[in-house]
Amino acid sequence: MERNEILDRLRRIIESLIKNDFALLPKTKHLEKTILALLSSANELPECFREELKKLFYGFDTLTLPEKKDRILRAKALLEDFAQGKYEPLQINELPDVDTFPTLDEYRLSREVLERSIDTVKGIGPKLAKKFAKKEVYTIEDLLYFIPRDYQDRRKVTPISELVEGESLIVYGEIIKSGPSHYGRRRVYEVVITDGSGYLYLKWFNFNEGLWRKLYPLGKRIYAYGEVSRFGRNFEMIHPEVVGDEEEEKLTLEIGKIVPVYSSMEGVSNKVLRKILKNALEEYLPYIPNLIPSKYLKKAGYLPLRTALEKLHAPDDNADIISLRDGRSIYHKSLAFEEFFFLELALGWRKGKLKEESGIAFNVHSKLVEEFLAKLPFELTNAQKRVFEEIKQDMARPVPMNRLLQGDVGCGKTVIAFLASLIAIENDYQVALMAPTEILAEQHYYNFRQYNQLLGLNVALLTGGTPPSRKREIYHGLKAGYIQLVIGTHALFQEAVEFRRLGLVIIDEQHRFGVLQRAELRAKAKDLTPDTLVMTATPIPRTLALTIYGDLDVSIIDEMPKGRKPVITKLFLEHNKDLAYELVKAELKKGHQAYVILPLIEESEALDLKAVLTYGEELKKRVFPEFKVEILHGKMSSHEKERIMQAFKRGEINILVSTTVVEVGVDVPNATVMVIEHAERFGLSQLHQLRGRVGRSDKQSYCFLIAYKVSFGSEAFKRLEILTKTTDGFKIAEEDLKLRGPGEFLGTKQSGYLEFRRADLVRDYDVLLKARECAFDLIKEDPELKKYAVIKEELFRRWKDRLKLLEVA
Secondary structure, X not given: OOHHHHHHHHHHHHHHHHHHHHXXXXXXXXXXXXXXXXXXXXXXXXXXXXXXXXXXXXXXXXXXXXXXXHHHHHHHHHHHHHHOOOOOOHHHHOOOOOOOOOOHHHHHHHHHHHOOEHHHOOOOOHHHHHHHHHOOOOEHHHHHOOOOOEEEEEOOEOOHHHOOOOOEEXXXXXXXEEEEEEEOOEEEEEEEEEOOOOEEEEEEOOOOHHHHHHHOOOOOEEEEEEEOEEEOXXXXXXXXXXXXXXXXXXXXXXXXXXXXXXXXXOOEOHHXXXXXXXXXXXXXXXXXXXXXXXXXXXXXXXXXXHHHHHHHHOOOOOOOHHHHHHOOOHHHHHHHHHHHHHHHHHHHHHHHHHHHOOOOOOOOOOHHHHHHHHHOOOOOOHXXXXXXXXXXXXXXXXXXXXXXXXXXXXXXXHHXXXXXXHHHHHOOOEEEEEOXXXXXXXXXXXXXXXXXXXXXXXXXEEOOOOOHHHHHHHHHHHHHOOOOEEEEOHHHHOOOOOOOOEEEEEEEOHHHOOHHHHHHHHHOOXXXXXXXXXXXXXXXXXXXXXXXXXXXXXXXXXXXXXXXXXXXXXXXXXXXXXXHHHHHHHHHHOOOEEEEEOOOHHHOHHHHHHHHXXXXXXXXXXXXXXXXXXXXXXXXXXXHHHHHHHHHHOOOOOEEEEOHHHOOOOOOOOEEEEEEEOHHHXXXXXXXXXXXXXXXXXXXXXXXXEEOOOOXXXXXXXXXXXXXXXXXXXXXXXXXXXXXXXXXXXXXXXXXXHOOXXXXXXXXXXXXXXXXXXXXXXXXXXXXXXXXXXXXHHHHHHHHHHHOHHHHO
């Protein structure tokens, strides 16, 4: 629902209740549920505003009529202020106008305390410290960030006559029976309490009779909390939490409030954890520094870090328990904001520093480019021309280019990268292109070699598989400078690789390389900073573009070469897979070619080999006896792979059975159909990449996904169905990110530097946008952070290793 629509509905509900001196109010039921549901879906409204409104309606149905009228009038006033732009959040309103940051000495002392081991905390000995270590809690700071996983509402005592089966509630009563009972063969300790409105049975299956009789004598008054169930006609609670009337400390911790529930640990009750955390908060929370300037917290609508942590461990009595339990409260979001703020500050700092570095001002009027474009058998699309202009403008400036070139599969990024290379080479600089896998590096090498036949430049390929003698030649050629363009894998990072004059670094499939590798490859340029062009065919959702590539400028090729038709994608389940192969035969009879893709089975190379070989043989003999079928897999030598790929390109092979080695960069216009076996094992973005191998001409192309052990309408089925509905890589990437989360989406290598204590790139995207805006504002205001020495020190503490800040500083 749109923001205005929600506000409208709220206004109408409240006005109808106030009408005719609240005539409808006594007859209205379930108002609390209705309003809270409406506000929970109102993501368009500011967090603090929703929180404040929710508080007015929390527990509404149990209030007296005068109290209800008061809450309704307060809600009306709040809505009116908001509509007129006068609304000021309560808690955020209390933030100071002038910040009082700790001095550097105070900050360093706080760090020293927060980094101490948790066995220095009261109540935590070596044994318990080991249990905490299993939860990755090692320091006092980790302990303060050990956020509750859930919350129990123990604010109001429910009369026994009003208990509801299945709900967790709190009851107060006097013990009228206490002792063991028998249920069949089972011996149970049973306590019966009454509050005058009914009886409640409390039962324990594991007990020490002597101790239990002491704990629960007749006439004692107790509070019991637990899930209500029924046994016959009686209400009961199994293994409830019990607090006696006289236990003052426990009463303040456990009763009459929202109680935190922590992740369980073997042999440690939540009661014990609550006590430990209460002590830790009292003693150590003051050491948590609030480092984000108040003006940015006010602008974004979040709370200082210390307040957020305190309220997560000990929520106010009027807090909204629904958003606390969902992990979407203002306190959770304030923690995420703080983490994102420092990430974006790091990226803003990097971006600023890179712009200050002296780079190479290339002469971009290039004869080689003109000559090459004149010989190309096709014209560049408008999108390609626009992006090339953006790159030329960057290369002409005396600061290093840092550009991300995005575009869907088959949109023609390689040509643009080659054109940029020509400019660098004509200016007497060398170019390095790095790809994540050997087959990709080889693919680029063959593509560039074809382009190069038009021009006659010296191009080399350097991968782990390059023979030692050839490697020595390449090292020499790069150092002497007669190799103008080198294409390779991680081998380009090796110590022995030295360039005479590296001017342009091109990194393909950036997904698989972190910011660190970008810095390492650029370091090969010695005294000058080369231009960097990062290419990716995996469209990157905006969320990640703002984090992983927050220091890059972005160009997008959003247009396909003329005459291309979208690939038609169909999903088949195991029982009708033969139909897919019949459709493949129909394409082959038209003289077209096909791919059959198999997954890496369980990541085991040996198994993978067997799968491709055995399945390949089966396809040859049983399914396509009249066609030429060849097999391609990662264990083959480069020479063998190249021989098969070239034969497939020339049309000598009808069907290529392969593992995902054809994922990127292979270009066979006559291949019009692809079958992907076990499609359920691939990520959406990877399937989209594979699909991009067909549809590379003006012929209609098809992609058939075959899924196993997937039932119609299941989650896996719906996921694959997305591909049958769209060919837009950005939409697919967004869905993939939502489904798999950033760690899996990026691969673990890359996500290591995106580990947060609380923030989540997908769930907290709205928070990320605000954090980016505020952090970049701060860098704009004070690029060197001279006025904010403490913020600068914290920034470097968190991010210097993960983002190589010192290298660019």
